Amino acid sequence: MTHRSFLARVRHILPELHPAERRLGELVRNFPGELASYSASELAALAGVSNATVSRFVKRLGYQSYEDARRDAREESSSGSRLYLQHAGDEKSTGQSAFLETDIRNIRETIDDIGTEEIEGLAHAILAARRVWCIGFRASGGLANYLHWQLLQAVDDAVCVPGGGQTMGEHVARMKPEDVIILFGLRRRVATLQDLMRAIQGTGANIAYVTDEGVPRNKEVGWHFRCATRSSGPLFSHVGVMALLNIIANRTIEFAAESGGQRLKEIETYNDLLREL
Template sequence: MKEHSFLSRVRKILPDLHPAELKLGELVCDFPGEIASYSASELANLAEVSNATVTRFVRRLGYTSYEEARRHARLEKDSGSRLYLNTSKVEAPHSPNVYAQSDIKNIERTIEDLEEADIEALSNTLLTAKKVSLIGFRVGAPLAQYLQWQLLQVIENTVMLPSSGQTLGENLAALTSEDVVILFGLRRRVSQFDTLLEVISQSNAKLVLISDESLSAYSKADWHFRCSTLSSGPLFSHVGVMSLLNLITNRTIEAAGEQGRKRLASIECLNELLGEL
């Protein structure tokens, strides 16, 4: 049986709560990160209810103790739910400069961990691959599409998976050691992500994993780039990811040399002939 999430438990019992418990329940729904961070007494003070109310509340949720409820909330917080980034005490800074400084730090943290040799090796591997496949879910989907569009300038057989009307299994079954798979694993990751990682690893295709900092280093990946995604607001920042993609695509185009320039020239001629741009 699938375990209900912490927040789904809270929302389910809200209509049946007494006034003090309801006050606590509404606080937790709006700011679930509080229960992941605070002790029972601290949460009681924050909601202006008694410790006994907190105890009754967590038991109504089906937990044997406050610590059990907090552990469950922490697991959801670690999974990357944006709701857990909100707090009841601190207002999100609205100054554009605050967000800019946060994004600059994300770019610096992402790039400073890179080895130039890794980018060079990846670029050469992409250019010699039989096929380059990109997979992304949720926020990873548009980032994967962007990378595919850029690589297409010099790598003809660059595709998004799954192909239209097909399943991932139908596409992954054809992978060989001559292929490269670029997989985006950004929070919040889909439930089949770990299984997908294992399937790609067993295919012998080269695996490029692009994730946020919450994912531990994956030893079976040929390249694992962990990007900083911290933010001053409730949403994760992905400028660090974009800086990585910018680096990969530009270096790949440069490494393509004369053959890459010929393909780019051919594309530009066709764009002009067809009047598409």
């Protein structure tokens, strides 16, 4: 069982548990953040079981102690399921206003944490790059594709990877120090993301790292944008990320126009010719 994640262990043993342990197991399965946050006695009180039940439960999971289990839960909470952000007793949202308020807060917190010079520095680097790479997996894939689509209005060579049937090794082998890599690392992250980061760093390319707020600030990349992604529902909210990408794309296009904007002029010429409004 040691190869399983914390949540996978809980789900695996749940059908085999006695009533008190199952009550505790269902609480931890539905709100794993509780174990990451509380002491053994606090968790026992929350589930309405004894401290001994908590001890038996973590040993059934394959851990030597409660602290070992909590350490796994904490590590998983920084890059894992949205479930880790929910807590027993939280009020469920009953209307659109709860989502609206949370999304507005996400946008404000994301943008307030980013300096104007960071955005402008990245925009200038994008325009000066030999090639711009937008990289994203899972939920990040759509965000990477969106930014790539917008940047095509200002840069001659921008690509979004990986595509179907492609390996990242094929792309990393073509990266150069003159390139800009915009790497998305939002939850859930693929297991190989850190290996990919190190491989890209080895090419000497400039890296802009876009993540959720749970990722510690990375001082080894050129830019690290940490976006607020909390939600009033079971899914992460990416409105803060979209707000960031909107600013990056617009500033890049504005700087391209200031420096001549030949590509923008050509695009508009062909839009008129093809009657694309």
